[in-house]
Amino acid sequence: MGRLLSIAGSSARWLFGGIGRIRHERWEIWMMRIGLALLVFRATPPVPPKSVQPEPHGIARFLDLTFLSRPDVYTPLWWVLHGALVSYALGLAVGPCLGFILAFVVATNSLELSQAFVGHSTQMEGLVLLAQLAATVWAFAAGRWRGGAVAELRRSRDDLMMDWTRQGIVASYVVAGITKLVNSDGEWLNRSVFFVLQVHKAQAEHYYTSGVQANPASMAFLSALSGWPLLAGWFLTGGLLLELFAFLGAWNRPLGLIVGLGLIGFHVMLGTLMYLPFYESRDFVMLFLVNPAWWAWLVLRRASGRHPLPLTAK
Amino acid sequence: MPPASQEPVLRSWRARLSALGRKAAGVPVWFGVAVTVVCLVVKEFYPFSHFPMYSKNAPSTFCLYVTGADDGVLFTLPEFGKLSSVLKKMFNTKIQKYKADGRIKRYDEMTDEQYQAVGGEILQWLLEERRKFGKPPLPGKVSLFREEYVLTDDRVVKETFKLAEVPGGGAS
Numbered sequence: 001m002g003r004l005l006s007i008a009g010s011s012a013r014w015l016f017g018g019i020g021r022i023r024h025e026r027w028e029i030w031m032m033r034i035g036l037a038l039l040v041f042r043a044t045p046p047v048p049p050k051s052v053q054p055e056p057h058g059i060a061r062f063l064d065l066t067f068l069s070r071p072d073v074y075t076p077l078w079w080v081l082h083g084a085l086v087s088y089a090l091g092l093a094v095g096p097c098l099g100f101i102l103a104f105v106v107a108t109n110s111l112e113l114s115q116a117f118v119g120h121s122t123q124m125e126g127l128v129l130l131a132q133l134a135a136t137v138w139a140f141a142a143g144r145w146r147g148g149a150v151a152e153l154r155r156s157r158d159d160l161m162m163d164w165t166r167q168g169i170v171a172s173y174v175v176a177g178i179t180k181l182v183n184s185d186g187e188w189l190n191r192s193v194f195f196v197l198q199v200h201k202a203q204a205e206h207y208y209t210s211g212v213q214a215n216p217a218s219m220a221f222l223s224a225l226s227g228w229p230l231l232a233g234w235f236l237t238g239g240l241l242l243e244l245f246a247f248l249g250a251w252n253r254p255l256g257l258i259v260g261l262g263l264i265g266f267h268v269m270l271g272t273l274m275y276l277p278f279y280e281s282r283d284f285v286m287l288f289l290v291n292p293a294w295w296a297w298l299v300l301r302r303a304s305g306r307h308p309l310p311l312t313a314k
Numbered sequence: 315m316p317p318a319s320q321e322p323v324l325r326s327w328r329a330r331l332s333a334l335g336r337k338a339a340g341v342p343v344w345f346g347v348a349v350t351v352v353c354l355v356v357k358e359f360y361p362f363s364h365f366p367m368y369s370k371n372a373p374s375t376f377c378l379y380v381t382g383a384d385d386g387v388l389f390t391l392p393e394f395g396k397l398s399s400v401l402k403k404m405f406n407t408k409i410q411k412y413k414a415d416g417r418i419k420r421y422d423e424m425t426d427e428q429y430q431a432v433g434g435e436i437l438q439w440l441l442e443e444r445r446k447f448g449k450p451p452l453p454g455k456v457s458l459f460r461e462e463y464v465l466t467d468d469r470v471v472k473e474t475f476k477l478a479e480v481p482g483g484g485a486s
Binding site for chain 1: 326349366370375378402403404463
């Protein structure tokens, strides 16, 4: 019993003891900036967005964004975006670059979402860019550039950018969890028996999209839900708790790893069973929360006998 | 009153919890809290969203699908370059406008003419997307169907309704 308590205590100290802003290694900042630039690059096609906005969304309610559909406008801006992404990745003029990148992404996505159907696969990209820009502006405005070595101040700004990025990512999951409780008047879990209908619908939509029948895993899941209604309750309870407590993932590195892997597993499961892959969200969670490169580096460092590092800044 | 031998341990645990609490309170999370509040308040304003997907767990749900002249299913990705889930989203957006305009008070008050109007707009949009996709016009008529799923006596019951029909634009 004493040994169990000791193990529990050590585990709790490892999980929760390292509370504080994470101090990133220099190569981590490079990796995260380059990773974010690649993700934005991948999400931004060379094809201009739609030429109409019948149901204006976001800033399209105040601005006519259809000018972006013109190739003579969009193509040069697209190339400027690439330049801004490269500059951002290299850490040059980070603030102005982030300002342009965010404006481009918000404008083009707002126009795409103004077509009378709103998707939710691109919001995380915008939230991450907003977090990064907000942290950059905050660091500048809070006078972190004044006094002290520039390198140290720049490092503090970089830590803050990635810290706020993690907060922005986990906030989106917490919001999804709260919305479920609000929209169902608190009955979301009590209505878990109806979840089987959503799986039927998801399989039907997949078929009507591509003509391909549901995969065996999805069929088995549907069969299990139909045979054991309690399964839906467990499944949904796990998902809801993961969303509501996702904020822990921004707390420190160990919790970022655990929550991040949980969220990715959740997305993989939904992608297989209900054809809701949310690939972009998975990539952001992997890059900023799980951060496998750092863990591999920690293991290698300890294996080589070097002095163990703190998991978070003290 | 705990025995004296336990007091130092309790103080130690209390002290540890207290220290943990002070540390936790010092972690600046206000950006995450601000994003959460803004998302919940503005609901849909890119990049903010309240992420309402699957948030109701309603006792019924539905999807939409398209058929051609021979009443065979037209799969939306190869025929129109779109996911079929887009049809339902568009349908819901248009129905919400009906409610916002006061033309209906509840969603189940839609008349056949209103369904034809809404469904017709969706089909016309699909046919325009097909044209941009580089596909030829479709022969005969194109129809939009609603496939509804309801849980009745622990069984999933599926019902299908025709919502709208428009000419495909090609030769009959």
